[in-house]
Amino acid sequence: MPLTPEQEAEIEDLRAAPKPTLRAVSEGAEAHLYKVHPVLDHGFVRMVDYMGDDSAICQAARVSYGRGTKSVSNDEGLIRYLMRHWHSTPFEMCELKLHVKLPVFVARQWIRHRTANVNEYSARYSILDREFYIPRAEDLAAQSAQNNQGRGDVLNPEESARVLQWLREDAMRSYDHYEAMISDTSPEGEGQQGLARELARMNLPANIYTQWYWKVDLHNLFHFLRLRADAHAQYEIRVYADAICEMVKDWVPMAYRAFEDYRLGGVTLSTMAVECLRRMLVGEEVTQETSGMSAREWREFQGVLKKHD
Amino acid sequence: MPLTPEQEAEIEDLRAAPKPTLRAVSEGAEAHLYKVHPVLDHGFVRMVDYMGDDSAICQAARVSYGRGTKSVSNDEGLIRYLMRHWHSTPFEMCELKLHVKLPVFVARQWIRHRTANVNEYSARYSILDREFYIPRAEDLAAQSAQNNQGRGDVLNPEESARVLQWLREDAMRSYDHYEAMISDTSPEGEGQQGLARELARMNLPANIYTQWYWKVDLHNLFHFLRLRADAHAQYEIRVYADAICEMVKDWVPMAYRAFEDYRLGGVTLSTMAVECLRRMLVGEEVTQETSGMSAREWREFQGVLKKHD
């Protein structure tokens, strides 16, 4: 259970007290505010604040005095045009603030997206909780044979059981020692000084949970989601991206639809691939040999053309 | 008058329709929303949206589940601590969106602050209005003799009159030609094709007004204000910075007070200056010769010590 009753109560308090505002309000986002969306075994994503809505994108694109909206269909057309032609600045005019609880190894991937603001729970200052990500057996996959950085088949039950036992035991033992090191009591019950927290944390494995506030504009969020909600992303970060997608869909529904059509579901083709397509569309037979592509590129190209057949 | 009656009406509409929100609300900011704060002869600053308030800074610093506030005095203490010790990330958790109308030469200085989001009115797409910044006579100053990039005394009336006449006439003539070039009618009243707007704009001088939406987080806004609300900044950008200071003071009063105390009114002293101070405080007489500073640094140092005497 990720939240204590006190934390639940705090969230209820916040949701119980709407206040009037003159700012752009997104009904879809209001429904999400502060609520915990569980992710993995102990993690979550919560929307803490947002700025702007679909019409704020149009308002900025038009540099207008009022709401910027002409008509709903007109707005959607403009948003789709902006997305299709990579006009990114109007999307930067919306902003999202999230509270995320996530394993450290996921946090290390996430933080590579530098165009965002972050406040992480400080382990120099505070004591981390005894919470570790232990995968479900069905998520324990073997190293992929094809893809050097991906996963292959699910492990068989014995191997899987062995892995889970190590993960659990090592996490518990590391945390026991972490606690013992920062304690003012020695294992024999005598007083001790207690190791500095900034040092003791080094004993904790990368599946321990951390937390942060993460704030990002919509353009950079879409970039993050395109990479991390993708089938090639590591499962443990993808589930966070998926949870965020659900929020964004409700917050800025027009922008999200355009994002789905032109980015998430879109594909980028190389000069060679476009040339092949043109030949294929006039009836020419094209093979890898006559395509000018490498074997790997050809395979990827075939994947684009045949998907869902 | 910067606004048309239609624009005034649009703004009134926006201010007349508060909606409920669960987000952090700053009463001080709500009072500013959408209103026009005139700057220079035709310019303005308007607050279009904001995210967060003083307690959102504390909430992020504490990575808390609820509002993050413990007590008001506690919050102010935390904010002052964060400002004093250059912990900038909690301030990045607040965001401000402004609509600004400003002369192009001011826009060119402003845009050097890169950590912000901008949507500018497009002169490739739209036709610019006939509005130019013409300084008041009392703002027409001579080149400074001391400071290579500053201003000295106010021009005498004759010189000033000459300057103003040139500025006005050149602006009007350039705009006449701009209009004539993009028109579908020639000066003789015959049809013409009309030059592309993206080309015609090159004839317009740098005192023409442009507009943009500008969005920035509070940390970067403070950085902008420290440089641009400073006595060394060009007057024409300083008046915009001053207008923004008034808004920020009402939006996040605790953070603004800390900013005033530790940044705006604060000074940075070099190793040599600190060493001199220590000697002076124990009664030693220190001169430029014995200070280790250059003449210019010594003058600046004296300015710090003697100000307001």
Added chain:
Amino acid sequence: MPLTPEQEAEIEDLRAAPKPTLRAVSEGAEAHLYKVHPVLDHGFVRMVDYMGDDSAICQAARVSYGRGTKSVSNDEGLIRYLMRHWHSTPFEMCELKLHVKLPVFVARQWIRHRTANVNEYSARYSILDREFYIPRAEDLAAQSAQNNQGRGDVLNPEESARVLQWLREDAMRSYDHYEAMISDTSPEGEGQQGLARELARMNLPANIYTQWYWKVDLHNLFHFLRLRADAHAQYEIRVYADAICEMVKDWVPMAYRAFEDYRLGGVTLSTMAVECLRRMLVGEEVTQETSGMSAREWREFQGVLKKHD
């Protein structure tokens, strides 16, 4: 002529004195260093410094101890893989520093690319030269009827002559007054104070030339080039992008080829477009009506499929 004999001599001096270095050296880049590549009537681009080469991209991608190169073909394969899969960080490990002279209205577009370092010639501090961009008659195009922000047909000779005369006369008159305003002599030959430069510059039109040092990493440079070397970019910035492309081609030839194949010549297709393609490739007749696309999107899609037929 963009350079004075003194400037030419300074450049010759720099090119005459190679020094030994242990850093990665790109022969192709060395041939460009400091040389002036003229652009438009008075502008130029010069490469002032560079960091890294093709193998530095691989070295960073592999986090290797030595040069990082395994074999030339292996390096090219890796670079193409990184480009195809949007792994941008290795390209960020190369850096280019340019000295550019360009009209102010081009500089205003250029500066919107924020992820770069800029030092511009200061018109608060220094006096701008009497150099203005005056287009060639064949570059004077009418506003496009189809595309709201583009150009259509070239103006006819009479209209063109009218435009050129206005541009030339307004530029000269504005500059005459700029000089007169900052001068210590009045038009009547008497002494005057001389208006501050930071004010006088406001009278200068947007086709005056400015200069800057611009430094950018290769990933962000590619992003700039993709947008600005594109057919939809304004001609006056595209010629700068084209000149930079020639330098990059010589500096990092493998990376540039990958950029050409996957970005410059590549296309991004939406979910609907990919779906249509799949149907077309199995022989189905698809029309705009059955495509799910808007008229405009369908036209763009047809453009991709039929180009060069």
Added chain:
Amino acid sequence: MPLTPEQEAEIEDLRAAPKPTLRAVSEGAEAHLYKVHPVLDHGFVRMVDYMGDDSAICQAARVSYGRGTKSVSNDEGLIRYLMRHWHSTPFEMCELKLHVKLPVFVARQWIRHRTANVNEYSARYSILDREFYIPRAEDLAAQSAQNNQGRGDVLNPEESARVLQWLREDAMRSYDHYEAMISDTSPEGEGQQGLARELARMNLPANIYTQWYWKVDLHNLFHFLRLRADAHAQYEIRVYADAICEMVKDWVPMAYRAFEDYRLGGVTLSTMAVECLRRMLVGEEVTQETSGMSAREWREFQGVLKKHD
């Protein structure tokens, strides 16, 4: 020993083959290139590339055609002026690329400095080495009683021995299990699939070493060094900052001296502190009560005035 003989040989090869270049060359930086500067027990910093030198800062500040140098003393004066007045863009014109080996918990602090380019060794792709940071006994300090995020006294020998044993044993056991999980052989010697590396890494504690290429401009590097070479920074990152300071001192000696004088050794005083100083300098007795400062601020202020007495 951080390097294998093969790695040492690669470095020797790189250092043995100087090539001619026309770019700015810093003799001080050349002496460092590729060499390993050991930090902590298994870490290091190596300079992999640099762009620019002291005169490149002046060249950019002056937007000059040639080297930009007028005279050495003139250059140093300009650099000091730029530093003192927070003109940061000329310093951004120099760039440094480092190869760093560092414990994961240090990497997590380091990466918060977002304005830099990073390529980290991928633990999804590759297998991490069995190398862990184990502090020296004299670096094992207790949690500070005064400062919530700092260290106090060194632990006594018994407590210290206990901590070191836990750190060593937990690291070895976690790594044994990491190896066993990714292996294609089970503990009983039978075949197994081998857990995906991206999952197995979650068992490794934060004192394991990772590596990255890190590239940053000089302005942002100075910001990093000011925060991380500071007495309040955690010891384990400070030793990296110190090692980098030694390199920067040799690479751009003038800029480094200005940085030392105005940033590293400088102090920022608040409005209240400056006011107190003025009163004290005219002989007034000022106490915390009459200063307007909180107890903590007053203590910090006293520290500035009395240091080194």
